[in-house]
Amino acid sequence: MSPEGEPHAYSSAETGDYLAKLLAGRATIRQGKAITLPNDSEPEPDIAIVKPLGREYRQHHPYAENIFWLIEYANSSLEKDLEIKTKIYAQAGILEYWVVNLKKLHLVVFREILDGDYTTKLTPTAGTIQPLAFPDISVAVEQIINR
Numbered sequence: 001m002s003p004e005g006e007p008h009a010y011s012s013a014e015t016g017d018y019l020a021k022l023l024a025g026r027a028t029i030r031q032g033k034a035i036t037l038p039n040d041s042e043p044e045p046d047i048a049i050v051k052p053l054g055r056e057y058r059q060h061h062p063y064a065e066n067i068f069w070l071i072e073y074a075n076s077s078l079e080k081d082l083e084i085k086t087k088i089y090a091q092a093g094i095l096e097y098w099v100v101n102l103k104k105l106h107l108v109v110f111r112e113i114l115d116g117d118y119t120t121k122l123t124p125t126a127g128t129i130q131p132l133a134f135p136d137i138s139v140a141v142e143q144i145i146n147r
Contacts, residue, residue: 007102008073011146012046015071018143019049026134027068028052035070036061037092043085047071049131068133069096071144075103082108091116096132098144105145 004012016031023029027049034042035050042061049069050062070089074081081099089097090113097110097118106125110118111132122129128138 004073005075008046008075011100011102012071012073014146015144016047019047019139022137022139023049023134026052028057030062034061035067036063037088038064039088039092041088043088045070046073049133064092064094067094069098069131070094071098071100073100073102078103086110086118087116090118100145107141107145 012031016029019027020029028051030048030050032044032046033048034044035048036042047070048062048067049071051066051068053062053066072081072085078099078101085099086097090110093113095111095113099108099110100106101108106123107129109122109124109129110120111122112118112120124141126141128140130136130138
């Protein structure tokens, strides 16, 4: 796998910091760390927003039931992130999955799983979005896409 480029590294780091402040005490932000899915795969999403289970993560990576949502930043991996990973994450029961297209600087949000696939796809370009796990929190779209 080739190293991530500067826009990818910058955007995911900035978003991780932003979400850590926004969700302080309510979620843990893991950047580029493995998660464990039911099919025994261990992908490493750019950002995983997970339950704050503390030392429990010394024993295992976050399981699907520990994950609030995932974020991937995509440039050369855009097709894989939008096609393959959506199916993997939906089948694992990840309730929400966000993809940031670094070429066009826009966000794609996948939600609502039915028969192992996401049924809702949103493409907010500005304003805020409320994560399913935290409907009382407003996430600024522009902070996620780092425009």
